[in-house]
Amino acid sequence: MNETVLLLAAAIASGTPLVLAGLGLLINEKAGVVNLGAEGMMLIAAVAGFATAFGTGSEVLALGAGALAGATAAAVFGLLVIGLNANQYAAGLALSLFGGGFSAFVGIGYVGRKLGDPVAPLAGSIGHWLAELPLIGPLLFGQHPIVWLSLALTVAVAWLLYRTRAGLVLRAIGESPESAHALGYPVRLIRFAAVVTGGALCGVAGACLSVVYAPMWVEGLVAGRGWIALALTTFATWRPGRVLLGAWLFGGVTLLQFHLQAQGVAIASQLLAMLPYVATIVVLALISRNPAWIRANMPASLGRPFHAD
Amino acid sequence: MSIASPLIALLLTALLAAVLFVALGKDPWRGLSVFFIEPLSGWRPASEVLLKATPLALCALGLSLCYRSNIWNVGAEGQFLLGAIAAGGMALWIGGPHGALGSLAAGDGVFATLAGRPLQLPLVLLAGVAGGAAWAAITALLRDRCNANEILVSLMLVYVAQQLLGYLVFGPWKDPAGFNFPQTSTFAASTWLPPLMAGTRLHWGFVLALLAVPLFWFVLFRSWRGFQLDVSGQAPAAARYAGFSARRALWTALLVSGGMAGLAGAMEVAGPLRQLTPHVSTGYGFTAIIVVFVGRLHPVGILLAAILLSMMLIGGEYAQSRLGLPGALTGVFQGSMLFMLLACDTLIHSRVRWQRARPVSS
Numbered sequence: 131m132n133e134t135v136l137l138l139a140a141a142i143a144s145g146t147p148l149v150l151a152g153l154g155l156l157i158n159e160k161a162g163v164v165n166l167g168a169e170g171m172m173l174i175a176a177v178a179g180f181a182t183a184f185g186t187g188s189e190v191l192a193l194g195a196g197a198l199a200g201a202t203a204a205a206v207f208g209l210l211v212i213g214l215n216a217n218q219y220a221a222g223l224a225l226s227l228f229g230g231g232f233s234a235f236v237g238i239g240y241v242g243r244k245l246g247d248p249v250a251p252l253a254g255s256i257g258h259w260l261a262e263l264p265l266i267g268p269l270l271f272g273q274h275p276i277v278w279l280s281l282a283l284t285v286a287v288a289w290l291l292y293r294t295r296a297g298l299v300l301r302a303i304g305e306s307p308e309s310a311h312a313l314g315y316p317v318r319l320i321r322f323a324a325v326v327t328g329g330a331l332c333g334v335a336g337a338c339l340s341v342v343y344a345p346m347w348v349e350g351l352v353a354g355r356g357w358i359a360l361a362l363t364t365f366a367t368w369r370p371g372r373v374l375l376g377a378w379l380f381g382g383v384t385l386l387q388f389h390l391q392a393q394g395v396a397i398a399s400q401l402l403a404m405l406p407y408v409a410t411i412v413v414l415a416l417i418s419r420n421p422a423w424i425r426a427n428m429p430a431s432l433g434r435p436f437h438a439d
Numbered sequence: 440m441s442i443a444s445p446l447i448a449l450l451l452t453a454l455l456a457a458v459l460f461v462a463l464g465k466d467p468w469r470g471l472s473v474f475f476i477e478p479l480s481g482w483r484p485a486s487e488v489l490l491k492a493t494p495l496a497l498c499a500l501g502l503s504l505c506y507r508s509n510i511w512n513v514g515a516e517g518q519f520l521l522g523a524i525a526a527g528g529m530a531l532w533i534g535g536p537h538g539a540l541g542s543l544a545a546g547d548g549v550f551a552t553l554a555g556r557p558l559q560l561p562l563v564l565l566a567g568v569a570g571g572a573a574w575a576a577i578t579a580l581l582r583d584r585c586n587a588n589e590i591l592v593s594l595m596l597v598y599v600a601q602q603l604l605g606y607l608v609f610g611p612w613k614d615p616a617g618f619n620f621p622q623t624s625t626f627a628a629s630t631w632l633p634p635l636m637a638g639t640r641l642h643w644g645f646v647l648a649l650l651a652v653p654l655f656w657f658v659l660f661r662s663w664r665g666f667q668l669d670v671s672g673q674a675p676a677a678a679r680y681a682g683f684s685a686r687r688a689l690w691t692a693l694l695v696s697g698g699m700a701g702l703a704g705a706m707e708v709a710g711p712l713r714q715l716t717p718h719v720s721t722g723y724g725f726t727a728i729i730v731v732f733v734g735r736l737h738p739v740g741i742l743l744a745a746i747l748l749s750m751m752l753i754g755g756e757y758a759q760s761r762l763g764l765p766g767a768l769t770g771v772f773q774g775s776m777l778f779m780l781l782a783c784d785t786l787i788h789s790r791v792r793w794q795r796a797r798p799v800s801s
Contacts, residue, residue, distance in 0.1 A: 166590065170774075210778065214785035219511050219590070223728060224777035230725075231770020238765045349767070354598050361591045400606035407598040414592065415585040424586075 137382075137389065139268040142277060145381025147172075147335040147343060149280040151359035152366070152373040153287050154200075154331025159363055160291060161324035162304035162431045166222025167207050169356030170229020171329050172336030175200040177237040179337025180347040183245050192341045193276070193334050200333015201326050203229065208325040212318050215435045230350070240347045274342050276334075280374075283331075288370040300324060304429030307436040317436050332356070354407060361410050365417050368427040383409045444783035445733045445744070451783075452776040459771075465762055473761060474754030474772075486639035488749050490711060494519065494703035496648045496745035498727035500655045501699030503736045505692040507659065509672035512693060514578060514593025515700040516724025517600035518571040522701025523708045524604055525570025527623060527715040530563045530708070531612065534627030559629045564705045571701015572694045574600065579693040583686055589693075597724070608715050623715040632710040644706035648742075651699075655738040668692060700724060722770075726752070729777045748773065 151168060158165050165171075178199035183192035207225050210216040263271065270278075291297040300320060303310045307317045339355070340347050358380060366372035387402035418424060453471060460470035478488050498515045505512040574596060581587040605621070614624040632642040659665040671678035671688040678685065703723065708715060730748050734741030755769030 206778070210781050210785075214782055214791075215789075216781040216785055220732060220777075221781050223513060224774060224781060227725060227729065228771065228774025228778060231767050231772075231774050234767035235765050235771050238767065354595070357591060357594050361588075361595075364588065364591075398606050398610050400602040400609065404599050404602045407595040407602075411581070411587075411592055411595050411599075414595075415581045415587040418587040419585045421586065 135264075135268050137385065139272060141382035141385050142269065142378050143273060143381070144343065144384050145378040146274075146277050146280045147338045147355060148359050148362060148377035148380055149284065149335075149374055150276075150338060151332045151335035151356060152362040152377050153280075153283055153370060154328035154335070155359055155363050156328075156366070156368060156370060156373055157287065157291075157300070157324050157331070158328035159368065159432055160304045160429055161300050161321045162307060162429050162434065162436070163208075163211065163321055163325055164218050164222065164360075164433045165204065165207060165225070165325065165328060166219055166360065167203065167225025167229065167356075168222075168332050168360055169352055169354065170226035170233075171200045171203045171332040172339070172352045172356045173229040173233035173350070174203050174236075175333035175336030176340035176351050177233045177240070177347060178333075180237070180240055180243075180245070180340040180345075182337075183341045183345075184240060184243055187246060189341055193337045196333040196335075196337025196341075197330040198333065200336060201330040204325050204329020204332070205322075207329070208322045211435070212322050212325065215437065218433050218435070226356070234349045237347050237349065241349070243347070245341065245345045276338050276342055284370050284374045291370065301429070304431060307431055307434075311436070321436070332359070335359070358406065358410050361414050364424070365413055367417070367423050368429065380406060380409065441735055441787075442740075444780055444787050445735065445740075447783045447787075448733070448776050448779035449747070451779040452772055455775055456772055459768075463764065465764070470758070470762060470764075473757045474751060477757055478750045478753040482636075483639060484753065486636065486641040488746060488753050489645050490639075490641045490749075491752050492742075492745040492749035493642075493645045493648045494707055494723045495727050495730050495749055496742050497644075497651065497703035497706075498700045498724055499730035499734060499741045499745060500648075500651055500738060501696035502727055502731045503655070503734070503738070503741060504659070504668060505696045506731055507672050507736055508668040508688045508692045509675070510689055510692045511590045512575065512578065512593050512696050513590055513728060514575070514596050514724070515696065515727050516720060516722065517593065517597035518574045518697040518700035519704040519707075519720050519724045520597075520600040520604050521574035522567035522571035522704030523715065523719045524600075524607060524704075525573075525701065526563045526567035526705030527626070527708050528612075529566035530559075530626040530630040531623060533559055533562060534630045556629045559627075560632065560709065563630045563709050564632075564702060567701045567705020567708075568698040569701065571704060572698040574701070575693040575697020576690075579690050582693075583689060604715070604719065605717050608717055612715065614714075621717055625714045626709070630709060631713060632706055640711045642706070642710040644710055647702075647706070648745075652738045652742050659738065664691065700727075721752070726773060729773050732777060732780055 151172060155165065155168055175196035179192040179196035182195035183189060186192070203225060207221055210221045211218050291301065299310065299315055303315065303317055303320055307321075311317045335355075336352060340351055344351060359377075362373055362376050362380070365376045384406045387399070387405050390397065390402055391399060453475065456474065457467040457471060460467040478484050498519060502512060502515055575593070577596060578589050578593045581592050582589045608621045608623060612623045614620070614622055617624065632644055635641045635643055635645060659669070667678070667683040668688050668691065670681065671683055671685055675685070678688075704719065707723075708719060712719065726748055730741055730744045733747065734744035751769055751772055755766050758764040758768055759766045
């Protein structure tokens with residue numbers, strides 16, 4: 131029982147970067163823009179976050195630096211895709227390829243460096259008492275504050291998208307930019323804002339990986355999580371709550387390999403390391419099979435450029 | 440005009456490189472010459488450039504078929520690795536007593552006949568083609584049957600392929616006499632791809648890549664199937680109306696592209712490497728994506744772009760050894776070149792006009 135709870139808590143922790151990136155990409159895609167550069171943005175942000183944490187020792191500053199780096203990278207993408215109407219797929223790929231090279235180049239001096247311990251979740255005697263509570267203690271109060279942030283953000287994004295006027299406009303632009311334009315909404319500006327916001331969230335996710343979760347920097351640290359986050363928006367059929375659950379599920383699958391190894395299961399580590407990627411493919415195939423699920427929530431003009439006349 | 444934008448992108452990248460060299464405290468002229476001139480200064484470095492251009496050109500030719508038909512295969516890297524694995528497995532199997540199943544081939548019977556010396560290399564290369572095509576077929580199947588996004592599936596398969604290669608060279612295929620290094624035994628000489636010129640590593644695969652250029656040109660621009668692929672990419676509705684099968688386009692493009700990447704992987708292991716290691720590819724499949732765009736999705740352009748990007752790879756190695764710069768610099772230049780290219784394309788093809796948003800009057 132106790133072990134199951136600890137495993138669940140660990141799955142939530144390992145899924146948290148995916149929650150953050152997935153929510154960012156959800157905002158992007160709700161505005162009708164696909165950003166295949168998620169992996170690159172997360173890599174750049176991971177380096178920026180690690181460097182900041184290493185230099186200042188502050189996790190908050192590190193996550194902020196990650197957000198800034200992610201937003202900057204997303205702005206370059208946005209300029210190409212929204213300003214210059216470049217192909218979204220090609221520009222996203224360019225960002226991912228650039229991010230891979232750039233992060234390796236900038237991060238070379240940080241390989242093998244160590245950070246201090248991550249922030250203790252709750253200090254003081256009350257904090258310890260809360261973390262000792264059965265079930266809810268390790269699941270909630272034993273977690274790093276970024277887990278709470280991801281929960282709050284999920285609620286905030288859901289509320290923003292479905293309960294506010296701004297969310298309505300954003301979704302309208304993802305469904306039919308031409309109609310939104312005709313009504314007088316600044317389609318390009320709003321899409322750009324969505325892209326930059328999405329980039330900032332992917333950036334927090336990347337910094338979270340290198341500063342809180344890993345905590346270290348090696349080349350290619352993100353290891354495909356940006357792409358998994360992209361798949362996550364499809365799994366979640368573009369609903370924020372399902373992004374959260376899907377991300378935790380994948381956090382669990384990622385952990386499963388370490389857990390199985392610790393249990394002494396006689397499977398080669400490389401085969402276990404395939405698990406998250408194979409799981410992504412399988413779930414993606416299963417969900418995509420049902421056109422009703424996909425079409426119900428998919429923004430109708432996802433991936434299409436907008437030409438104002 | 441469409442040739443202009445890769446040239447402008449190259450110039451802008453060189454400019455960015457110069458700025459970066461200055462920022463790093465290096466002489467910009469020296470830096471640029473290391474990247475763009477030294478790789479072509481003499482036969483030996485030039486042969487290395489052509490050696491690296493071969494897999495790039497092969498992968499990119501295949502990818503051009505996909506991108507022309509609007510199928511976003513971004514998993515050439517995985518297809519390359521599977522080609523290398525399949526070819527490596529075949530070479531170990533038929534290539535003599537040190538191989539995993541070599542003893543079978545050493546006896547009489549079918550395998551010995553199959554493994555007759557003149558057939559060995561073609562078998563190895565064919566295995567590579569089959570391996571790459573099979574890996575791409577997974578993407579095609581899931582797209583066809585389940586409507587799964589081909590970008591995500593093909594990319595996830597890259598990570599799976601990397602782990603599979605790691606599993607094989609750390610596990611069942613590890614050379615028992617290899618001092619515990621993660622590598623297979625060296626393939627038998629009968630499965631090697633012979634060098635083109637004595638004293639260099641450049642092999643006959645380059646000639647094959649050269650021959651593939653007119654072949655792809657013909658298929659793309661002079662064949663009925665190429666026309667169908669082009670239409671289904673540029674105007675899916677028109678293709679549907681004309682009765683061109685989208686399924687057929689999907690399978691053709693992915694199988695050809697996977698096969699080409701697989702062939703590139705096979706030639707890499709049968710050519711310069713002669714064994715499998717975890718580092719069979721240095722990201723050829725990803726660099727090939729840039730090659731396709733810089734080459735304007737045209738076979739001749741792709742060949743030239745492959746040579747250019749290969750020069751930058753060699754230049755990156757020189758920059759590492761001679762200027763003490765990190766090798767990842769090449770990746771920065773490659774990525775920014777693709778950025779510049781996309782920006783130039785728009786700026787060349789259309790005029791930017793600033794305009795206030797105005798509501799449509801009713």
